[in-house]
Amino acid sequence: MGPAHRDAKEHGARVVAYWFPPDLTASLDRNARRTGRARVPEVGVLATAERLRRPRLSDGFDAVHTVTFDGRGGFTVREEDDPRAAGTGPGHDAGM
Numbered sequence: 786m787g788p789a790h791r792d793a794k795e796h797g798a799r800v801v802a803y804w805f806p807p808d809l810t811a812s813l814d815r816n817a818r819r820t821g822r823a824r825v826p827e828v829g830v831l832a833t834a835e836r837l838r839r840p841r842l843s844d845g846f847d848a849v850h851t852v853t854f855d856g857r858g859g860f861t862v863r864e865e866d867d868p869r870a871a872g873t874g875p876g877h878d879a880g881m
Contacts, residue, residue, distance in 0.1 A: 800845060801848045802840035803862075809831075850862050851863045
């Protein structure tokens with residue numbers, strides 16, 4: 786648990802994570818349309834995707850919520866009982 790988590794808990798605050806799972810396919814598509822210095826080498830996007838992971842209760846959070854697009858211009862928020870039990874791969878524990 787990081788110092789901010791400890792400080793928040795010491796003051797009686799709940800520490801809640803909101804995870805926005807990345808969409809690797811969409812990220813690569815947007816990046817491919819960029820030009821010049823705005824475009825990131827694909828290997829960089831993929832390497833970053835490999836390092837990302839969903840926050841966990843064991844990271845010191847009292848709750849972890851997953852936020853996804855609802856397809857109608859809004860969002861769906863789902864609370865995870867234990868994010869470690871969720872799926873893996875793009876849009877889950879890793880991906881962009």
